[in-house]
Structures are given as C-alpha cells and as structure tokens.
Amino acid sequence: MIQVINRALDILEFIAEEPERPRSLSEIAEKLSLNSGTCANIIKTLVTRNYIEKLDKKKGYCLGSKSYGLTKNEGYKKDLTKAAKEILEHLTKKLNENSLLAVLDNELRRVIIRVMSSHPIQASTASEKRAYDSSSGRALIAMLEDAELEKYIKKFGLPKKGEWEGVNDERGLIKQIELIRAEGYATQLTKEKIVGLAVPVYKGEKVIASLSIYMPQFRYDKSNKMETISLLRQSSKQISKKLV
Incomplete structure (x- = not known):
C-alpha cells in the first residue's frame, strides 16, 4: 500500500464525515496522527486538484468540487x-x-x-x-x-x-x-x-x-x-x- 495515497484518503474521509464543517490543518493532523508538515503537503496537493477547498485562513478546509464531482453530485456548497x-x-x-x-x-x-x-x-x-x-x-x-x-x-x-x-x-x-x-x-x-x-x-x-x-x-x-x-x-x- 502506498502510504501517501492512504493518508490522502484518510484526510478526505475525515473531512467528508462533516462536509459542511471546516477543519483546520492542526485538527486534521492531530486526528490522523500525522506530522503537520506532511499533512500540509498532502492537503496542498488536494487543494490544487480541487478535492479539498481552502476557506478563509482561520476557517480551514472543506470538501472541494472534485469530491462531489466523483459521484456526479450537485450538492456542492x-x-x-x-x-x-x-x-x-x-x-x-x-x-x-x-x-x-x-x-x-x-x-x-x-x-x-x-x-x-x-x-x-x-x-x-x-x-x-x-x-x-x-x-x-x-x-x-x-x-x-x-x-x-x-x-x-x-x-x-x-x-x-x-x-x-x-x-x-x-x-x-x-x-x-x-x-x-x-x-x-x-x-x-x-x-x-x-x-x-x-x-x-x-x-x-x-x-x-x-x-x-x-x-x-x-x-x-x-x-x-x-x-x-x-x-x-x-x-x-x-x-x-x-x-x-
């Protein structure tokens, strides 16, 4: 199993538990027992690919449009x-x-x-x-x-x-x-x-x-x-x- 893919999926699944609730970087890293630098790099890639959306700096991250698009779900935002x-x-x-x-x-x-x-x-x-x-x-x-x-x-x-x-x-x-x-x-x-x-x-x-x-x-x-x-x-x- 490729570890970085596993971690990326863990992050997506954690955010998807409450898709309307923004999650901070520290909250994600702590919940998944990830190094903050490693977590930040994975999240940066997911944001670039639109699977995660970065809200205001203080609010954190939520699911992005591509995550909804995987299931052809128009329930974005x-x-x-x-x-x-x-x-x-x-x-x-x-x-x-x-x-x-x-x-x-x-x-x-x-x-x-x-x-x-x-x-x-x-x-x-x-x-x-x-x-x-x-x-x-x-x-x-x-x-x-x-x-x-x-x-x-x-x-x-x-x-x-x-x-x-x-x-x-x-x-x-x-x-x-x-x-x-x-x-x-x-x-x-x-x-x-x-x-x-x-x-x-x-x-x-x-x-x-x-x-x-x-x-x-x-x-x-x-x-x-x-x-x-x-x-x-x-x-x-x-x-x-x-x-x-």
Missing part, C-alpha cells in the same frame, strides 16, 4: 444551495423555465443546484461547462476584480473559436465583460438554440455565484427580456439576504 433552493423553485414556477445556480470552478462553470420546468420539451445544459460558453459562467467571469480577471485570462486563455459570439481576441473579450458589468447581466444563444440569461449573486460585496434561467429559443420572448432579468435580480437579492 450546501450553505448556498440551502439558501437558494426554495427561491429557484419559486422562480421556475413563475416563469415555467429551467433555473440554475452556478459557481466558478477554475475554467468551469459548475452547477450546484437546478430546478426544471414542467414543459414537455426541455432545454438542457451540462453540470460542468467551460465558463466562457455559458451565460452563468460569463456573469461570474465578468464580475471578477480586474486583477483576478487578468489572472484568469492568463491562466485559462481566451474563449475558443465560436465559444463566445463576438469575441475573437482579448480586446473583444474585455468589451463584452465591460458590457456585462454595465448592464448587470449576461446572455447566451447556443449553437443548440438554447437561450440563457444570468445575473450575479452576492454575499456582502463579493460575487459568489450566478443565477440563470435557460430555455429553447422558440419559447424566448425578447419583449419580456427585461421582465425576466428583473425577476432574476429579485431572486438573486433574496438569496443574498439569506447568506448574510
């Missing part, structure tokens, strides 16, 4: 899903279109909760998708601080050809980002003729997620666009109030 679920259900009931809440996970937009409409013909979107290639992802990227945005572009590059309509270079990307920031929402029409509208969700002054409605293009009524955006914004504010 339970505090956020708990605050948002009922609000998304109400939004979908009112508009009778699919809604989702998503977070930015490196270059991906990751769905953490979704509510489906009652229509027999459904729009679909993957649980994980390149952030550039979704309205929810675009909203999240656009709301990054300038320094974070610069790092994001440097690390993950520009949108691939055809991934973001109207964006062919960095100048075009920045122009679209400035437009999203000015308007406060992002949109997308996919090659599959799916329309997505998304707004940011705040916790305090920080954007932590995006809220989106998506539907087949044939059901999208442009004349009601701003009414839909208004409902999205209202729902986003309701989620934010629950997170205070």
